[in-house]
Amino acid sequence: MSLGVVILAAGKGTRMRSALPKVLHPLAGRPLLHHVLDAAEAVGAARICVVFGHGGELVPSRLADADCVWVEQPERLGTGHAVQQALPALAEVGRVLVLYGDVPLIEAETLNRLIADSADTALGLLTMRLADPSGYGRIVRAPNGKVLRIVEQKDASEAERGITEVNTGIIVADRARLADWLGRVTNDNVQREYYLTDVIGLATSDGVDVVTAQPETLEEVAGINDRAQLAELERYYQRRVAECLMQRGTTIIDPARIDIRGTLECDRDVVLDVNLICEGRVRIGADSRIGPNCVLKDCEIGQGVEVLANSLIEGARVGPGARIGPFARLRPEADIGRDCHVGNFVEIKKSSIADGSKVNHLSYIGDADIGVGVNVGAGTITCNYDGANKHRTVIGDGAFIGSNSALVAPVAIGPGATIGAGSVIVHDAPPELLTVARGRQVTVEGWQRPLKK
Ligand code: UD1
Numbered sequence: 465m466s467l468g469v470v471i472l473a474a475g476k477g478t479r480m481r482s483a484l485p486k487v488l489h490p491l492a493g494r495p496l497l498h499h500v501l502d503a504a505e506a507v508g509a510a511r512i513c514v515v516f517g518h519g520g521e522l523v524p525s526r527l528a529d530a531d532c533v534w535v536e537q538p539e540r541l542g543t544g545h546a547v548q549q550a551l552p553a554l555a556e557v558g559r560v561l562v563l564y565g566d567v568p569l570i571e572a573e574t575l576n577r578l579i580a581d582s583a584d585t586a587l588g589l590l591t592m593r594l595a596d597p598s599g600y601g602r603i604v605r606a607p608n609g610k611v612l613r614i615v616e617q618k619d620a621s622e623a624e625r626g627i628t629e630v631n632t633g634i635i636v637a638d639r640a641r642l643a644d645w646l647g648r649v650t651n652d653n654v655q656r657e658y659y660l661t662d663v664i665g666l667a668t669s670d671g672v673d674v675v676t677a678q679p680e681t682l683e684e685v686a687g688i689n690d691r692a693q694l695a696e697l698e699r700y701y702q703r704r705v706a707e708c709l710m711q712r713g714t715t716i717i718d719p720a721r722i723d724i725r726g727t728l729e730c731d732r733d734v735v736l737d738v739n740l741i742c743e744g745r746v747r748i749g750a751d752s753r754i755g756p757n758c759v760l761k762d763c764e765i766g767q768g769v770e771v772l773a774n775s776l777i778e779g780a781r782v783g784p785g786a787r788i789g790p791f792a793r794l795r796p797e798a799d800i801g802r803d804c805h806v807g808n809f810v811e812i813k814k815s816s817i818a819d820g821s822k823v824n825h826l827s828y829i830g831d832a833d834i835g836v837g838v839n840v841g842a843g844t845i846t847c848n849y850d851g852a853n854k855h856r857t858v859i860g861d862g863a864f865i866g867s868n869s870a871l872v873a874p875v876a877i878g879p880g881a882t883i884g885a886g887s888v889i890v891h892d893a894p895p896e897l898l899t900v901a902r903g904r905q906v907t908v909e910g911w912q913r914p915l916k917k
Pocket residue numbers: 472473474475476515537539540541542543544545546564565566599600601602614616630631632633658659660661687
C-alpha cells in the first residue's frame with residue numbers, strides 16, 4: 465500500500481529565540497527539516513507533505529529543491545488540525561505516516577518496523593517508556609494490555625500522570641480512516657486544541673487494534689525546542705558518525721571532538737586528530753593523517769597524505785604521499801600532485817602542482833600550472849590579477865623560483881629555469897638559464913654617514 469508522509473513543521477519555535485524558523489536551524493550542517501525529509505524518503509514515501517506555519521514562508525523557500533508538497537496551516541489549532549490540512553494533498557496514498565520537523569534523528573529502520581508491525585491494522589503508534597514522563601501524552605492501556613487512548617499531560621488525572629509509557633507523536637494510519645477520525649476530533653480539552661492523539665480513542669472505539677512499536681534509542685524521537693537541546697542532539701549525532709567511522713577502521717583521537725557535516729569516507733588506517741570539521745563530501749585515502757584543527761570541505765585526499773595542524777582544504781584534490789601544512793590553505797581547484805609539499809602560510813587556488821613539487825613557505829599561488837619537481841621559494845607570489853582580469857602563470861618542470869619573487873601573469877617560466885631571489889618577473893623566462901630581475905647590488909666607495917648637526 466502506498467505511503468504518504470506528513471511532516472508537521474508549523475511550530476513557532478519560540479524557545480529558540482531566533483529570527484530563523486526552528487526547523488531551519490542546522491544539525492550536522494543541514495536544516496532539521498532536511499533530516500526528516502531524508503527519513504521520509506528512506507521509508508519510500510510516495511508523497512511527502514510538509515505543514516508549515518503562518519509567517520514561515522522562509523521554510524519552503526529555503527528547501528525549494530525538496531520533493532514535497534507544502535501546505536500552510538494558517539492558524540495553529542493543534543496537531544490533529546495540522547495533519548488534517550495535509551490530507552487533501554495525500555488523497556492518492558493508502559497509509560499516512562506522521563513525522564515532525566523538529567524531531568530530526570528518527571531512523572528509517574524504526575519507521576519501517578512500525579509500518580510493518582501495523583500492516584494488518586488501521587493504526588500504528590510509536591511509543592516509549594520514560595522514567596520521567598512529564599509533558600508527554602500518556603498511553604492508556606486496558607488491563608489486557610490493549611491500547612485504549614492517549615491522554616495529554618494537561619488533561620490527565622493524577623493516576624494517568626503516573627503512566628510511564630508515552631506518545632512519541634509518530635503514528636501511521638490508514639488514510640481514509642484517519643480522515644474520518646480527524647473529522648470527529650473536537651477541541652474540547654484544556655488547551656482548546658484539535659489533538660491528533662484523540663484519533664487513538666476514536667480508533668479503539670471503532671474496534672481497531674492499535675499496534676505499538678518502540679524506537680531503538682530515545683534520541684531518535686527527541687524533539688528540539690531550544691538551542692541546548694539542539695547542541696545535545698548534535699553531539700549525539702556526531703558521536704554516532706564517529707563510532708561508525710571507527711568501526712570501519714578509522715582512528716579518531718577524540719570522538720568527542722570531531723564534526724562531520726556531510727559525508728566523510730575514509731579508507732583503512734586513516735588517523736584523524738582533534739577538532740576536525742568536514743563539510744560536504746570528503747574522501748581520505750588509506751594511511752593518511754589529518755592533524756589537529758583542520759577543516760576539510762568537498763575535497764579528495766589521496767593515500768598516505770599528511771595534513772598538518774590548522775590547515776584548510778576546500779574543493780581541492782591532494783595526491784598520494786603529499787604533505788600539507790601546518791597552516792596551509794588549499795582553495796577550490798587546487799590540484800596537488802603526488803609527494804608534493806605545501807607548507808605553512810601557503811595559499812593555493814585554481815592551480816595544478818605536479819608530482820614532487822614544493823611550495824613550502826609564505827606563498828600565494830593562484831591560476832598557475834606548476835610542473836614536476838619544481839621548487840617555489842619562500843614568499844613567492846603569482847600576481848594573477850591585474851585589477852580587471854585573472855591571468856595564468858606557467859612554470860616548467862624542474863624550475864627553481866628564488867625566494868620573494870613576484871611572477872606577474874600572464875608569464876611562463878621555462879623548464880629547468882632558475883629565478884634569482886627577489887625578482888619581479890614580467891617577461892617569460894627561458895629554460896635552463898638564470899633570470900634575475902632586481903636592482904643590482906652596489907657598494908659605494910668613500911661614502912660617509914651624515915653627522916648630527
Ligand atoms: C505532542 C503530543 C503528545 C506527545 C508529544 C511528543 C498531541 C496533542 N500531543 O505534544 O502526545 O507526547 O507531542 O513530543 O499531539 N504542530 C503544528 N501545528 C499545530 C500544532 C502543532 O504543526 O497546530 C507541530 C509543532 O510544530 C510540533 C508538533 O506539531 O512540532 C507537536 O506539537 P506540540 O503542540 O508541541 O505538541 P506536544 O505538546 O509536544
